[in-house]
Amino acid sequence: xxxxxxxSALIAGIVIASISGFTFADAAEDKGLAxxxxxxxxxxxxxxxxxxxxxxxRNKNGQESVRQIRMKVLEVADDGDKSLSIFDRPKDVKGxxxxxxxxxxxxxxxxxxxxxLKRVKRIASRNKxxxxxxxxxxxxxxxxxxxxxxxxxxxxxxSCSMGTCFVVEQYPTDxxxxxxKRIVWVDKAEYRVLKTAFYDRKNSLLKTLSAEDYxxxxxxxxxxxxxxxxxxxxxxxxxxxxxxxQFGNGLSAADFNQNTLKRxx
Amino acid sequence: MKKMVYLAIIGGLLMQPAMADDVFFEASGKVSTEATxxxxxxxFANQDYRTNFSLAIEPEFYWDxxxxxDSLTFKPFFRKDQRDNAxxxxxxxxxxxxxxxxxxxxxxxxxxxxxxVTEFQNLVDVINQKDAVEGLDKEHKLGQPMINLSFVxxxxxxxxxxxxxxxxxxxxxxxxxxxAGAVVDASATTYEASNNSKHTDLAGRWAHSFDVxxxxxxxxxxxxxxxxxxxxxxxxxxxLSAHYQAIEQIxxxxxxxxxxxxxxxxxxxxxxxxxxxxxxxxxxxxTFYGLQDSATDLGVLFEYGKDQRGIRANAFMQNDxxxxxxxxxxxxxxxxxxxxxIYDLDFHTTSASIAGSQRLGEDRKLSIEAQVFASExxxxxxxxxxxxxxxxxxxxxxx
Numbered sequence: 144x145x146x147x148x149x150x151s152a153l154i155a156g157i158v159i160a161s162i163s164g165f166t167f168a169d170a171a172e173d174k175g176l177a178x179x180x181x182x183x184x185x186x187x188x189x190x191x192x193x194x195x196x197x198x199x200x201r202n203k204n205g206q207e208s209v210r211q212i213r214m215k216v217l218e219v220a221d222d223g224d225k226s227l228s229i230f231d232r233p234k235d236v237k238g239x240x241x242x243x244x245x246x247x248x249x250x251x252x253x254x255x256x257x258x259x260l261k262r263v264k265r266i267a268s269r270n271k272x273x274x275x276x277x278x279x280x281x282x283x284x285x286x287x288x289x290x291x292x293x294x295x296x297x298x299x300x301x302s303c304s305m306g307t308c309f310v311v312e313q314y315p316t317d318x319x320x321x322x323x324k325r326i327v328w329v330d331k332a333e334y335r336v337l338k339t340a341f342y343d344r345k346n347s348l349l350k351t352l353s354a355e356d357y358x359x360x361x362x363x364x365x366x367x368x369x370x371x372x373x374x375x376x377x378x379x380x381x382x383x384x385x386x387x388x389q390f391g392n393g394l395s396a397a398d399f400n401q402n403t404l405k406r407x408x
Numbered sequence: 409m410k411k412m413v414y415l416a417i418i419g420g421l422l423m424q425p426a427m428a429d430d431v432f433f434e435a436s437g438k439v440s441t442e443a444t445x446x447x448x449x450x451x452f453a454n455q456d457y458r459t460n461f462s463l464a465i466e467p468e469f470y471w472d473x474x475x476x477x478d479s480l481t482f483k484p485f486f487r488k489d490q491r492d493n494a495x496x497x498x499x500x501x502x503x504x505x506x507x508x509x510x511x512x513x514x515x516x517x518x519x520x521x522x523x524x525v526t527e528f529q530n531l532v533d534v535i536n537q538k539d540a541v542e543g544l545d546k547e548h549k550l551g552q553p554m555i556n557l558s559f560v561x562x563x564x565x566x567x568x569x570x571x572x573x574x575x576x577x578x579x580x581x582x583x584x585x586x587x588a589g590a591v592v593d594a595s596a597t598t599y600e601a602s603n604n605s606k607h608t609d610l611a612g613r614w615a616h617s618f619d620v621x622x623x624x625x626x627x628x629x630x631x632x633x634x635x636x637x638x639x640x641x642x643x644x645x646x647x648l649s650a651h652y653q654a655i656e657q658i659x660x661x662x663x664x665x666x667x668x669x670x671x672x673x674x675x676x677x678x679x680x681x682x683x684x685x686x687x688x689x690x691x692x693x694x695t696f697y698g699l700q701d702s703a704t705d706l707g708v709l710f711e712y713g714k715d716q717r718g719i720r721a722n723a724f725m726q727n728d729x730x731x732x733x734x735x736x737x738x739x740x741x742x743x744x745x746x747x748x749x750i751y752d753l754d755f756h757t758t759s760a761s762i763a764g765s766q767r768l769g770e771d772r773k774l775s776i777e778a779q780v781f782a783s784e785x786x787x788x789x790x791x792x793x794x795x796x797x798x799x800x801x802x803x804x805x806x807x
Contacts, residue, residue, distance in 0.1 A: 234806035262522040277740040
C-alpha cells in the first residue's frame, strides 16, 4: 500500500514538475519571441535604404584585404526584402552585382551578374552558411532579420554597454543554417542588437559579432556604423563599417530586376 | 550601317541638356600578361614552337549624367601576340550609350549580350561574334553594333535588337595554333546576304523569372555568326574560305533552381538555305556546400549536346557529353578550380581541360588553364588540335 501511494505521489510529482517545467519553457519562448517581434516592429516602415559597406578582412597574422560594396534595399510588406549589392573592390570583381529577393518562408531568389561575360546567373540560395566574399560574415549573417527564421528562448536580463540587455537564444529553423544557435544581446530601451554569439553545428562558440556606434535615422531606425566579427576558431576577423546610410530614396520594385542588375554602377 | 549607330549615339548625346555639372567619370581596366607552353610543336607548317607570350590591355571609361539616367561606356581592347599576327588585334568591346526611362531603356552603340544557361556551350547566345583567337572557351566576343530597346514589364523583360553591321569570326593566322592545316583567308569570305557584311540583322527576346524558373525565348533573323569553312585555292595556296549563311532561328533557354540542383536546357530551331534543324544542350548541376564543414563548395555538372545534323554540323557538341567539377574555396583570395571532360560519341574523341584562378594581393589575379586533346580519329575536326595540348598562365593586373 505504502509503496503504491509512494509511487502515485512520485508520478504526480514528476507530472507536476514536468508541466511546470514546460510552463517555464513556454514563458521563456514566448518572451524570446516577443522580443524578436518588438525588434522587427520597431524597424518597420523604413521603405528603402541605400548604404556603402567597407570590409577589412584580417587573417591571424594581421594581413588585411579590403572589400567595398554598395547596397540598395527595398522593404517588402509581408515578405523578405529585395536587395541589390554592387561590388567595387577587390578590383577583379568590380562591377559584379548580386540581386536577392528574400522570402520569409521558402528559398530566396538570387541572381549574380558577371560583368566580364555580361552574364546573369540564377544561383542556388542554399549556401547560407558560406562566407560572404571570403569574409567572416556568412550570407545568413547579412540577410534581413525575419521572425520565422528562428525559434526563441529568453535567458536573462543583464547589464550591458547600453544599460540593460535582454539575452535571448535564437535557434535557426532552416536546416541549411551553419549554426545550432545564436545568443543575442538586445538593449531594453531601444531593442538594438549589440552583440551576437554564433554557435557552430557542433554547438561550440564560433564567432562573436559586436555592433558599435548606433545612430538613429528618420527619428526611428537605429543602424550601427561599425560591426566587428571575430572568429574564435580561426582567429580571423572582419571589420565592417557602414557609410552613407540614406532612407526614403524613392526606390520601387522596378529598381530590382535583371535589367538593373546588368547596368549597376 | 555602322554609321547609323554612331549617328544615333552622337545625335542622342547632342540632344542631352547641358550636363556639365553632374557628370560622373571613372576609368578602370586591366592589363593581362599571358604565357603559353605547348606539349609539342604543332602539326602544321609555321607551328614549330612550344612557347608563346602575349600582352593585352582593356581599359574602361565610364561617364554618367542626368542622375544616372544616361551613361556612356567606352571599352577598347588591344592584344599583342608574340607569334600570331592574326592574334595581334584590336577591338572596341564597348562604346555604348544607355538611356533609362521608367519601364524601358535604350542601349545604342557597340556592346555585347549574353543569352543562355548551360556551361559547355550556349546555343541560344547568337548576338555577338566570337573573338575566337582569344581562346577556346568561347567566352570572348567581338563588340557588336546594335540598337537595343528593352522593356521591363510584370510579365517579363522584352528586348528588341537592330544589329547593323556584321563582324567576321577571328581565326588563327599562319603562325598561330588551334587551326586547321590551312588558314582562313579573309579575302575569300562569302556571304549569303547580297549586301555582304552590311546586312542589318534583327533579334528579339522575352525573358522572365517566376518561382524557381528562369526562362527566355528568342527569335533571330540575319547572318549566321558561325561560318561554314571550305578549302579553296588562292594564289596557288590552299586556304579556308568562310561562308556566312542567312539564317532564321528560334530558341528557348530554361533553368530550374531547386535546392542544390540546377536543371538547365537550351533548344534552338534554325532554318538556313541548306536545311532546317534542331539542336539542344541539356544538363544538370549539383552543388555540395561547405564540404566537411569547411567553406569549400563542390559543384558537379553533366551536360549533353545534340545537333540534328549529326557529324555534318559545324557545332562544338553535336553528339557529345561533358562532365565537370567546380571547386570554390570561398577564401580571401577567391581560389577556384574547374575541371571538365568532353567526350564525342560520334568520333570517340576526348578533350579534357582545367582552369583555375586566384587573387594575388588586392589588385592582381593569376589564372592557369590547361587542355589536352585525345583524338585518334582523323575525320574528327578536333584532330587538328592533336598537337596543341597546352598550359597557359595569365596574370591580370587591375587598375
